[in-house]
Ligand SMILES: O=C(O)CCC(=O)C(=O)O
């Protein structure tokens with residue numbers, strides 16, 4: 001979301017009425033376009049010069065985002081919790097290792113995504129997003145015929161709570177797909193709760209503080225497929241955006257570096273660590289923490305050699321949750337209140353209603369525009 005993009009419709013009703021959070025215009029499948037003609041890049045995908053993934057915009061220093069050892073965190077290790085605090089303040093992103101999600105579950109999840117995108121187009125189209133919905137197979141954040149498009153196809157599924165699963169969008173004919181998503185969803189949820197317990201303590205609350213603030217916590221997954229591009233310097237896999245979630249947990253291919261995050265004014269590539277999960281702060285956490293934890297702009301680039309998949313799991317507060325700065329955070333810091341109290345659903349509708357555009361939606365949350 002912004003949540004990556006597109007997102008959701010969470011199965012509000014069986015007839016395919018959307019989640020009520022937004023919708024996206026239908027556009028062609030990039031995967032299919034490349035399959036038919038790999039040497040043409042339609043104008044709509046060619047980024048303006050200043051948006052292209054040029055090396056010159058890259059951070060000149062080579063940085064690595066922080067690495068957090070989850071088993072230390074889960075054992076109450078204070079030094080590791082301090083590292084988490086630093087990572088959220090200085091980077092908004094970290095990689096988590098020893099996270100407790102079984103390797104087998106990660107492997108099955110990636111295989112399920114690959115199997116879905118390997119289906120013939122007509123099969124995939126059976127799960128196409130409805131016009132009023134963000135769930136299903138399609139593209140994200142397409143709101144006008146004029147806007148530039150990302151070099152990406154996606155599938156968005158609401159995964160938790162169970163009642164939000166709308167199986168008409170789940171390719172359950174793929175053996176193992178449902179089981180893989182369900183297992184991954186459950187294990188990621190455990191990881192999410194432990195991360196929130198630690199962040200709650202760091203923000204001056206009880207361990208269950210953030211969980212309670214979410215109200216009915218939801219989980220949605222964006223399965224991304226980035227086809228190869230013969231001129232990767234002209235396109236973006238995903239345009240710069242921040243996630244509208246509270247946090248996002250990303251599973252990505254081990255051997256392709258494509259995700260880049262904004263840091264010190266430049267783009268820093270996130271080099272995959274095998275079986276690690278990349279975690280980032282979303283817009284809701286930035287609001288709750290009064291900007292102490294940053295929802296960082298990120299993007300994904302493509303390459304000419306190998307398609308890439310990723311799975312972004314968005315943790316989504318309840319519609320009625322308020323995402324303004326929390327009292328304990330304000331009390332423990334010397335900075336004034338910088339963000340408004342906004343009802344989460346209002347923020348979501350606003351942010352999902354526009355093309356992803358860096359951190360522009362976050363301005364809605366800020367008290368003074370900078
Ligand atoms: O594929 C990636 O590395 C990033 C995906 C992403 O940012 C998103 O889906 O929100």
Ligand SMILES: [Fe+2]
Pocket residue numbers: 001002003004241242243248298312
């Ligand atoms: Fe994202």
